[in-house]
Amino acid sequence: MVGLLKRFRYTIEADLHQLFDKKESKNPLAMLNQYIREAEKQTEQTGKLLQRQAQLKEQLQSELKETTAMLEKRTKQLELAQQANEIDLVGFASQEVESYKTRQYTLLNSIEECNKEFVELEQKFETMKHKIKDMKVRQLQLMGKENVTRAHHKMDEVLKSKDESEFDDLSSYIETLADKIEKDYERTQLEARLASLEKANPVTVSIEMKKEETQA
Structure with missing residues (x-):
């Protein structure tokens, strides 16, 4: 029964790993974001x-x-009891000294072990923070690639969506529109110059108008 349950558990874990692998291949950025969130939570x-x-280390040091x-106190008291030949006090102080020793x-020993474990934890903690930083750099890289891919x-x-003929037609239309704008601009400039001549030579214009009236 136990063997069957273990095989069942391993099968589920394998299926989950396969599922995650599929998700990662489809959307690596989403999976990386999830990994970063989990890593940040674990780091916290x-x-x-x-x-x-x-x-705990401080408490051990305090103890x-x-x-x-x-x-030190019981050791001194033991010496005093021995000097005073107080047998019962010597026995009590001796037990106390052994207990405190x-x-x-x-x-x-506990503090020494605690110091080692603290250093190991601290090193792993710093390593975890570096890993998260590396993953965030990777995240930025993937975001850049994703952005470029979407843009492409x-x-x-x-x-x-547009074939070459449609683009050619659009180009021709733009060129025609540009020519029209240019001609309209030139005509406007010529008309402005004629108007300036009229203002500069009002007498000449008046004579010409009279000649036209006489001939009429």
Whole structure:
């Protein structure tokens, strides 16, 4: 039964991996965005664990400080009890000294281990942050490629929607329109010059008009 359940679980995991692979091949940017969100979430959680580990280390150091102080105190009391030949106090102080020694040894080992683990966690935490930065750079690269691909696709659609004859007709129309605008401009300029001549020579114009009236 257990073997069957394991095979069933592995089959589901394989199907999920295959599904993710298909999604990634279809939309790598969307999958990368999802990976970044998950990585940022995990990094945030790791940062909280790192802070918690630092707090635990401080608590262990505080316990060690207290234990060391009590060990020194009980050691001195043991010496006093031995000097006073107080048998019951010697027995009690001896037990206390051994207890604090054992606790001190345990705390020292725990702090040493905690320091190692803290350094490892810190290194992995920094590595995770670098990985996220690298993924975000990759994200920008993919966004740029996606943008270029879409731009090419849009341009290809425009180019495919118009054949060469349609573009030739459009070019001819633009050239004709340009010629018309140019001629209208030239005509306007000529008319303006004639009007200027009329204003500059009003007498001559008046004589010419009288001649035309006489002939009529």
